[in-house]
Amino acid sequence: MKLISKNNVDTKLILSKHGISRTKFRSDLLSLFYIERSLTVEGILHYFKNTIDKVTVYRSLESFEIRGLIHKVPDSKNLKRYSLCVEQECSIDSHNHNHGHFICHTCNQTFCMQDVNLPRIKSKGFYIQELKLIAEGYCQDCYTK
Amino acid sequence: MKLISKNNVDTKLILSKHGISRTKFRSDLLSLFYIERSLTVEGILHYFKNTIDKVTVYRSLESFEIRGLIHKVPDSKNLKRYSLCVEQECSIDSHNHNHGHFICHTCNQTFCMQDVNLPRIKSKGFYIQELKLIAEGYCQDCYTK
DNA sequence: AAAAAAACCGCAACTTAATTGCGTTTTTAA
């Protein structure tokens, strides 16, 4: 009998596919990424009610990132914040997130702006490998409050 | 007799105009900003050969920033890094730096890409106050080495 | 299925950037 997460995602299978050990915590952590848009260590610890050590969280995130399961996204306080990779667009060493991000200064959440593509730019004297477009302000929820 | 910095900039006058105390250190620090593209606390301490306390540096930078003399720029290690504001384009509460920035992963320097304007974007559900376009890779110097 | 190897976990200690408190000194304003 297969273990299926709340979202009908077989997290243990995904872990295996990415060469990550199928521990209970890592499976639960992956499930959490299917629920939350993006996560920081603090958020994860809070979710697990400090039943897990922060070092374990850091190391799990590192492992997930190296194996192309998650990628860093901007954070309002420059904390380490991650989102799930999109299977079609991301691989272990190249992340293709062709959209800008938005940071809300009130709720400190990070959003993907799916309707904002990254511009194609060139600048003399710079060999560009990666590009980030980060907007900051108020999200709808915080703006209307 | 007026004290004029190496670049013929009357730093003490500028401090006064911005309502910042004209101490020797703050004057020298401002001069330094006319020489260096951008500065971190570490860089400043190094420049002053640790003759000044880091707390003084932090507080001076904070004061300069609040008074619209400098503004934060991206940093490869997420350190606090600042550049001079442009008089015509910046005011105390609104910074108008209509260009992208470039971070070199090798030398860790931050550059302004004067030939890359920020795109005008809109995204449903987000009230955007500020926009950052950050490119990362190798600068000319590091690329040719 | 058992043994060996590899990866993971958790605790404590550590590192680094940045902040706070406070007594003293310098600068500014009246």
Added chain:
DNA sequence: TTAAAAACGCAATTAAGTTGCGGTTTTTTT
């Protein structure tokens, strides 16, 4: 010139993230 305000420097503290290491779990090998 004198009182008030701001800046300075030292020590201690905070917060995010890292490292080391012994013990446990998972994976791989046989």
